[in-house]
Amino acid sequence: SLIGRLMFELPEEMGLIAVAVRQTQGKGRGGNVWLSPVGCALSTLHISIPLHSNLGQRIPFIQHLVSLAVVEAVRSIPGYEDIELRVKWPNDIYYSDLMKLGGVLVNSTLIETTFHILIGFGFNVNNSNPTICINDLIAKFNKEEGTELKPLSADCLIARTVTVLERLIEVFQEKGPNGVLPQYYKYWIHSGKQVRLGHEEGPVAWIVGIDDYGYLQVHEEGQGVESVHPDGNSFDMLRNLIVPK
Numbered sequence: 001s002l003i004g005r006l007m008f009e010l011p012e013e014m015g016l017i018a019v020a021v022r023q024t025q026g027k028g029r030g031g032n033v034w035l036s037p038v039g040c041a042l043s044t045l046h047i048s049i050p051l052h053s054n055l056g057q058r059i060p061f062i063q064h065l066v067s068l069a070v071v072e073a074v075r076s077i078p079g080y081e082d083i084e085l086r087v088k089w090p091n092d093i094y095y096s097d098l099m100k101l102g103g104v105l106v107n108s109t110l111i112e113t114t115f116h117i118l119i120g121f122g123f124n125v126n127n128s129n130p131t132i133c134i135n136d137l138i139a140k141f142n143k144e145e146g147t148e149l150k151p152l153s154a155d156c157l158i159a160r161t162v163t164v165l166e167r168l169i170e171v172f173q174e175k176g177p178n179g180v181l182p183q184y185y186k187y188w189i190h191s192g193k194q195v196r197l198g199h200e201e202g203p204v205a206w207i208v209g210i211d212d213y214g215y216l217q218v219h220e221e222g223q224g225v226e227s228v229h230p231d232g233n234s235f236d237m238l239r240n241l242i243v244p245k
Helices: 001-004 062-073 134-145 155-174 181-187
Strands: 017-021 024-026 033-038 040-050 085-088 092-095 099-110 114-124 194-197 204-210 216-220 222-226 233-236 241-244
Touching: 040 155, 062 085, 062 092, 062 099, 062 114, 062 155, 062 181, 099 181, 181 204, 181 222
Parallel strands: 194 241
Antiparallel strands: 017 040, 024 033, 040 114, 085 092, 092 099, 099 114, 194 204, 204 216, 216 222, 233 241
């Protein structure tokens, strides 16, 4: 992609973002295709992270910070705090725990002592098909609460997401995971959820949080807390399973 070629030719302090009106070759996790009709906020952002920094040592956290930034972009606007937008580990944006509204994909390349990170994010702002969009949630909230919140634009939310993300990265670099986790947990959909490990008859475990490297922590009775890696497991929310691949 163009941005992938450009990112190594720019001065270090210069940021780069590509914004798509619509996208025809979007990629999801595991090689899935991400379809992106008009009405979605679609961006690829380039950032540089020093290897010897809090975040450079915990690169998996970046996808969590981006998901959180998208949710915060909406819920930090006065009046929009209660719009039911949430994060789903490891890289999705959800309406409550019911429906996916967007996702994040992160690619990192280490060159000498700097990670060059390409962050792709897409979320549905203004298109009611095929799922639900952020402006639908705002309309629903207005109807239920008698408020008159205005619909939001994709451009505004992309700009806000990038601004919030910059702040989250600064806090993470200064304070590590504990600087951002309280906020992340406030918006995530997994608190206290029960899952089964391995298969439907597998042992019961409770989700307790994410560890210092961004992996999911589950507590199995009598076994203590263990971490689950997103690349070696699929996390099937619908059946509440964590399945080793």
